[in-house]
Amino acid sequence: MSNNPTAFDIDLASGIAAFESKQFTRAAQLLSPLAEQGNAEAQYRMAIMAQNGLGMHPNPLMAYSYMKKAAEAGLGLAQHGLAFMYMTGECAEQNPAKAIEWFKKAADQGMVGSLTTLAMMYEQGYGVPQDFEEARRLYRLAGFDDC
Numbered sequence: 001m002s003n004n005p006t007a008f009d010i011d012l013a014s015g016i017a018a019f020e021s022k023q024f025t026r027a028a029q030l031l032s033p034l035a036e037q038g039n040a041e042a043q044y045r046m047a048i049m050a051q052n053g054l055g056m057h058p059n060p061l062m063a064y065s066y067m068k069k070a071a072e073a074g075l076g077l078a079q080h081g082l083a084f085m086y087m088t089g090e091c092a093e094q095n096p097a098k099a100i101e102w103f104k105k106a107a108d109q110g111m112v113g114s115l116t117t118l119a120m121m122y123e124q125g126y127g128v129p130q131d132f133e134e135a136r137r138l139y140r141l142a143g144f145d146d147c
Helices: 007-020 024-036 040-052 060-072 076-088 096-108 112-124 132-141
Strands: none
Touching: 007 024, 007 040, 024 040, 040 060, 040 076, 060 076, 076 096, 076 112, 096 112, 112 132
């Protein structure tokens, strides 16, 4: 592997920097081609921008498509984002079972927010049979000691 960054690497780094500094129009210009080429980091950020109308008009279909691709590529943040879409019905048809599936994948990657949301879903019996023991176990895994 060479130490010379490629144009792809530079565009990705610049696009992420633009996203982080809330220059969403610039971020979309830089990240859109990379997302189309299958880069999960670019897809995730494009999904966030499309979902929330940042630097572009809100586009729920694009948001879902990019979030799903990035989640399937194994990006934990995208797995959490896709699960949330399924849980709330935002940008996707509400589907608690699919939400559980994707929250579990994200939780397996150490996403604390996914563990916490899973615990809440078990506690409330949302999408799964109500299970207080499982909820407590997940809360403890997420770092809550008093459960």
